[in-house]
Amino acid sequence: MIYLDNAATSFPKPKEVYEAVDKCLREYGANPGRSGHKLALKAGRIIYETRELICQLFNIDNPMQIIFTYNATDSLNLAIKGILSKGDHVITSGMEHNSVIRPIKALEEIGVENTIVECDDEGIIKVDKLKSAIKKNTKLIAITHASNVTGSLMPIEKISKIAKENSILLLVDAAQTAGVYNIDVKKMNIDLLAFPGHKGLMGPQGTGALYIREGIKLRHMKEGGTGSKSESLLQPEIIPDRYESGTPNTPGIAGLGAGIKYILNIGIDNIRKHEEELTEYMINGLEKINEVIIYGPKDIKRKASVISINIGDLDSSEVSYILDQAFNIAVRSGLHCAPLAHKTLGTFEQGTIRFSIGYFNTKQDIDRALEAIKKICEEME
Amino acid sequence: MIYLDNAATSFPKPKEVYEAVDKCLREYGANPGRSGHKLALKAGRIIYETRELICQLFNIDNPMQIIFTYNATDSLNLAIKGILSKGDHVITSGMEHNSVIRPIKALEEIGVENTIVECDDEGIIKVDKLKSAIKKNTKLIAITHASNVTGSLMPIEKISKIAKENSILLLVDAAQTAGVYNIDVKKMNIDLLAFPGHKGLMGPQGTGALYIREGIKLRHMKEGGTGSKSESLLQPEIIPDRYESGTPNTPGIAGLGAGIKYILNIGIDNIRKHEEELTEYMINGLEKINEVIIYGPKDIKRKASVISINIGDLDSSEVSYILDQAFNIAVRSGLHCAPLAHKTLGTFEQGTIRFSIGYFNTKQDIDRALEAIKKICEEME
Structure with a gap:
């Protein structure tokens, strides 16, 4: 997992x-x-x-x-x-x-x-x-x-x-x-x-x-x-x-x-640095996938290690279900108990798929997540 | 302990x-x-x-x-x-x-x-x-x-x-x-x-x-x-x-x-039975010690496995301190967050020493507690 x-x-x-x-x-x-x-x-x-x-x-x-x-x-x-x-x-x-x-x-x-x-x-x-x-x-x-x-x-x-x-x-x-x-x-x-x-x-x-x-x-x-x-x-x-x-x-x-x-x-700075690096690495990877829409800042200095995306107009819950079942990747989908935020972002209907990175995640985890998203996009076509 | x-x-x-x-x-x-x-x-x-x-x-x-x-x-x-x-x-x-x-x-x-x-x-x-x-x-x-x-x-x-x-x-x-x-x-x-x-x-x-x-x-x-x-x-x-x-x-x-x-x-009945037996055993033992005042019912069918006592007019906190330090017995003293109860019992000033028995206590534990109380009473004289 x-x-x-x-x-x-x-x-x-x-x-x-x-x-x-x-x-x-x-x-x-x-x-x-x-x-x-x-x-x-x-x-x-x-x-x-x-x-x-x-x-x-x-x-x-x-x-x-x-x-x-x-x-x-x-x-x-x-x-x-x-x-x-x-x-x-x-x-x-x-x-x-x-x-x-x-x-x-x-x-x-x-x-x-x-x-x-x-x-x-x-x-x-x-x-x-x-x-x-x-x-x-x-x-x-x-x-x-x-x-x-x-x-x-x-x-x-x-x-x-x-x-x-x-x-x-x-x-x-x-x-x-x-x-x-x-x-x-x-x-x-x-x-x-x-x-x-x-x-x-x-x-x-x-x-x-x-x-x-x-x-x-x-x-x-x-x-x-x-x-x-x-x-x-x-x-x-x-x-x-x-x-x-x-x-x-x-x-x-x-x-x-x-x-x-x-x-x-x-050291808190080392923890943040690790999370920032992985977040940046993931955002860079996501930006290369056409179907992916990233919400919020992309600049790592303006955001914490939480990345919300959608894949085209796919239902966010469905995507998170596939990530869990087919790829063994745990994320959260939907409104994340923050309806106002989704009104701000324009995702109140679709929700978002949220990847949130922690200190124990690795570059390999991010690679696996990116690969999974690519595969889901390919299946869409 | x-x-x-x-x-x-x-x-x-x-x-x-x-x-x-x-x-x-x-x-x-x-x-x-x-x-x-x-x-x-x-x-x-x-x-x-x-x-x-x-x-x-x-x-x-x-x-x-x-x-x-x-x-x-x-x-x-x-x-x-x-x-x-x-x-x-x-x-x-x-x-x-x-x-x-x-x-x-x-x-x-x-x-x-x-x-x-x-x-x-x-x-x-x-x-x-x-x-x-x-x-x-x-x-x-x-x-x-x-x-x-x-x-x-x-x-x-x-x-x-x-x-x-x-x-x-x-x-x-x-x-x-x-x-x-x-x-x-x-x-x-x-x-x-x-x-x-x-x-x-x-x-x-x-x-x-x-x-x-x-x-x-x-x-x-x-x-x-x-x-x-x-x-x-x-x-x-x-x-x-x-x-x-x-x-x-x-x-x-x-x-x-x-x-x-x-x-x-x-089985909850077995748990209660064990606690009742120990409580009764302790009350019987306490009743034999002259200096001990027992508060509340003595009949085990009318009380849970909580026994509050005082030893003469000794300060309840002092007694519990001695029980802990000299006998390695953990009890609670004072008002037990229930001031009204102490007004009912007439122990608002002195508080009480509370022995509360659980399923993992044994007859030996109660014997040790009774012996300790006896020794404290002897020291008093």
Whole structure:
């Protein structure tokens, strides 16, 4: 199996990740932050260590500002609903995943306004349009770092400058970039950073996190046992407990920590370089196939390692089915949970076939994928 | 290490659980329900299988009525906030965990009333008081199946009869009973059943679920990608997608499935019998130690395998620290995230030392615990 569906979940993981999960389950599978015995303390320690590793990766000072969640969707819901109240206005882009757009649309019901800013043909936000969308009551800009459909990288630093000038909070969805692109929350002026653990960060599914800049207080989405202030019937104020109720996914977080250690060890620039090279190599190959339409930027400096294509007017699901069945190549087809992006690209009906490259892919994988696409094109004739 | 903290997280797990998690991570760690390739389908299948196993355990007809969550707290929040609206009234008990009481208290802010019904000295709800707490606008009774502090079993069938007669929905928190006690949602007339995966069900942390009786529609707590109805900016109506956004914890759910298979294989009655025998054995031993105060019922048919004690007026945290450091026995002390229960028991200041027994404990473990307690009592003199 050639796995080119890393934008959904990275696979495989470094073996250290499997080992960390297994070790946690077998050797110290107790409840962190509740009891005070040795196993519970060890479980609590691995969670704290993972917080520290995340801080190291994103240049965050205080590990307690990292909130562990179920997945990036959970993080995004907490951020969006934790910030916005009736009468507020939020700006987002026309390339967002449903994990950003659906919570924003749901908030219309309680009187939160939104503006969806147009993107260009390559799926990159029009910064002037963003500027002119700002209103007196704009409280938040919520935007993806890179599109999960085309990989189009958004100009986060330009956007954060505008946000700061207008005292608007900036929430970045790093689902496609965390672990591959350099994200420095200070330099990039990011107030809230949402990310999954199971994609670029190489951790297991069931992990995600939200970074909240110090001084920003969100509404909590859930209340429950926190192992702290047990005497109170109200959710505690202290962070991260305020936002983390119930038993966390300790083995998952242990695995996530191992994934991040692996990344820090290889060096994020080396990971990106490898993915960029393969992405460029694939785009070059695709450009030579007449029937292939490539969506989004072709310049590797303007996109992450996600390539969306169509083959003529073939149904994208059919092509992905053939790739799987006849060529043993795993990709994703359809709308990729991002309908707006497909309206931007003009692929709302056809969907796209998405090849998403990970650190463990090789040039041979790309060659095999290109050959398969060529064969499908030949069959078409 | 003698692990007697199973009410926090069961440990160890059956080896099949470790193996299922590892196999999922290494062999089919793709994204379920999103892409259509072989690995993604396999991931989707294991999740469906786990839904079916849960149905088998609790006598549920439709696997799609099982909602996977991050933990029982997540399930309880979804149930409580999904059902209750401004003007509604909810009844709960004076033995609840913060995962029930904190969401209920948080709802006061939006105008949801609540009544906390008194429990007797043993921590069992007074059914007549429950009856008289019912008001015209009572929409929900939310109650634990067994106290996490004393193991006191609530008379769920009596309560569900009252609920049904008054057209009130019944939410049961099975955090301490799922996987050990027979729960039949039909026979017991349970509308909503919340449970963790990592306690009696022997699965990994990061798993939980909510059963929703067919025909009950909850407000969704989160919106996002569901892999279904991707074209819509609104959360889909179909179940379980309506309540399950973002990538699930597939390896965790695979492990949970293995845990439930193990339980079905051993037989839930055999598991309970083993835990009951050890609990009875421990209570009998404790009763012979003068300095020990036991809280909650002593009759094994009226309690789950959770024993809360104090030794004279010794600080509960100090005792648990000694048990850990000097005797290598893992227990939990303090308020166990259930302040109301301690008000009921009169242990709000001192807390309690909690021994919680699991299927993998042995008579020798209990002997060692009893000896340790005796030694601590001798030292006191």
